[in-house]
Amino acid sequence: MKKTKRKSSDLYINRELSWLEFNDRVLREGLSERIPLMERLKFLAIVSSNLDEFFLIRVAGLMQQRAAGVRRRDISGMTPNQQLKAISRRAHRMVPEQTSGILQALEELRAAGLSVLSTDEWTTEQRRYIKEYFTLQVMPVLTPLAVDELDSRPLLPERQLSIAALLAGEKKGQTVQRIIVVAVPRQFPRFVTIPTERHTSLALLEDVILANISQFFPRQEVQATTVFRITRDADVAVQDDDVDDLLEAVQSAVVTRRRRLAVRLEISADADARLRRWLTDETNLRPEEIYPIAGMLDATALMEIVERPGFDDLNIRPWSPHQPDDLDGTEEIWRELRSHDVLLFHPYESFEPVVALLTEAADDPQVLAIKQVLYRTSRNSPIIDALERAGQNGKEVTVLVELKARFDESRNINWARRLEDAGCQVLYGIAGFKTHAKALLIVRRESDRIRRYVHLSTGNYNEKTARLYSDIGLMTTDKGIAADVAAFFNLLTGFSEEVGWNELVIAPTAMRRRFVDMIDREIQASSADKPGMIMAKVNSLQDKGICQALYRASQSGVRVLLNVRGICCLKPGVKGISENIEVRSIVDRYLEHARMFYFHNGGHEEVYLSSADWMKRNLDKRLEILFPIKSAEQRRRLISALEIYFADNVKAYRLNPDGTYEKVSAEGSRSIRAQETLYEQAGKTAAGKSALRFRPMRRPNQQERKKNTDVR
Secondary structure: OOOOOOOHHHHEOOHHHHHHHHHHHHHHHHHOOOOOHHHHHHHHHHHHHHHHHHHHHHHHHHHHHHHOOOOOOOOOOOOHHHHHHHHHHHHHHHHHHHHHHHHHHHHHHHHOOEEEOOHHHOOHHHHHHHHHHHHHHHHHHOOOEOHHHOOOOOOOOEOOOEEEEEEEEEEOOEEEEEEEEEEOOOOOOOEEEEOOOOOEEEEEHHHHHHHHHHHHOOOOEEEEEEEEEEEEOOOOOOOOOOOOOHHHHHHHHHHHHOOOOEEEEEEEOOOOHHHHHHHHHHHOOOHHHEEEEOOOOOHHHHHHHHOOOOOHHHOOOOOOOEOOOOOOOOOOHHHHHHHOOEEEEEOOEOOHHHHHHHHHHHHOOOEEEEEEEEOOOOOOOHHHHHHHHHHHOOOEEEEEEOOOOOOOHHHHHHHHHHHHHOOOEEEOOOOOOEEOOOEEEEEEEOOOOEEEEEEEEOOOOOOOHHHOEEEEEEEEOOHHHHHHHHHHHHHHHOOOOOOOOOOOEEEOOOHHHHHHHHHHHHHHHOOOOOOOEEEEEEOOEOOHHHHHHHHHHHHOOOEEEEEEOOOEOEOOOOOOOOOOEEEEEEOOOOEEOOEEEEEOHHHOOEEEEEOOOEOHHHHHOEEEEEEEOOOHHHHHHHHHHHHHHHHOOOOEEEEOOOOOEEEOOOOOOOOOOHHHHHHHHHHHHHOOOOOOOOOOOOOOOHHHHHHHHHOO
């Protein structure tokens, strides 16, 4: 970069504050009166789930650094302590705004026939019903804990809604106070349906317990109560370099999270001072780490209302996935993939071809081997079912299950054991790295040869999130790509060291260098009359090296368009540094998750897809794959999609140099909503195509199984 009087830190936005601005954009959707009421409630719930993970990991990590006396500054020039103070100020502005939005949305729900009643609104009949419900259903499950009186102090529940009660009773002629904690049971609905004459009425479960908690203490006075929720440090690293049994190490880390130090206390805004003081002492938190809430705590429960039947008019119109553009509904998937590559743009196009491909491979007598990387899967995964059946059918099945996928560790441990029981070879990755790549390799014997079928993707093998996340996958039999994917699996299994790659670029060894080289190449190919162009779509941009390369490109006249959903540490529009860089972010009904990269390259356009974001962890600490789109028609389709993203003036935000975002407005031009446009385009190409009809294959008999395993 050209020399400048600015400090280096002036050129970057703090990662954590940038993430909070992303969550604020989610909150804007929850507050928008332009979208249906149930959709608003969904976004308001997502704000809470996002904040939970942010405090569990990011804030927890900063608090660890502060406790250790770390004063190292991040790329924006902030120490851990400065970041924590700035986070607290920003989050304390966000939470009341979210609470106000929830109260407003629930008030509007009443006009639609659904009311969440406060305790002072309950009728005599409703109070009678609630008391009976509590006595018969809830009370037997509850276990009040006199935490101060127990020899072994129990750990206050982590991220579980709880009630603290201050009791007063007689003991040896004197009034004695004590504090009781009751955890609100997770196995009950948070919203309890109560009798009403005309429309649906609900009561919060914590209100049901609060109204009847005195039944536990008939000879004591309940002087005060409050609802609270504790978030604990979940930033537990698994050092697997010298761990003999990674599965056991991960299990231990999951358990350890439950006993970590508190990082946040949410508490009712009207909490009694004595209870608040006690909870502050118990959690050892500072005043700025406590969040009083004048409404319901843990708003993730709003999803119970969103998913209630009977309120379709308050929901968005569903968009059913279309038949993929590159599939014509043939019954012979193998023949179709031999003839051409298949690009799948989810969720506009169905994820079913991926499931169907693996399901058919599991039962196809000609399939010899299946190799796959699993990072996150669904609870009742058809992918796991197919792999399990393939193993039982005698095929060579190798699955890398990433046990260190944050918060999915327990599920992945269960999948690993189940696949091992089915005869599959299960791997847990390479020591010191997470395997974040999304890859599937199927080896099939055909009349003329052994052929490899490949699926690569920007997203996980999860048919549930494939209906909610925007991702792109590629099915291909391209020899260069297939050979590279086979070599990648050999690398994962320890069969070989890294080799020269034909088509793929792998992190952590080569991807950073390749990205910088392609950016520098764009600089070289750019001229005043024919300026270069880079378009990229990522979830996060945090890596300093990539930011510096993009700054160089901007200073050389290259136009850089970045669509960054969440964290962006780069500052666009800085005079003399990034005037040619524009950063936009889209928050809409689908979570933008695809990573796409376009380089004009002097007219020789290149398009790549990847599992990796432009973050240090992806480029240096994870096994990732960057793969090219070789079909000119498919390249043009993805370039068009990128152009649509940058044309969005309905759901898009523009990043300012100071780190704030402003809504992109139509300003008199026609409205363009990227996700809606992409869905409509998928519908037009799918019109007239027949539905997917993959021919079911019979399972091989024992003789065929033996034959299949004899030839590899």
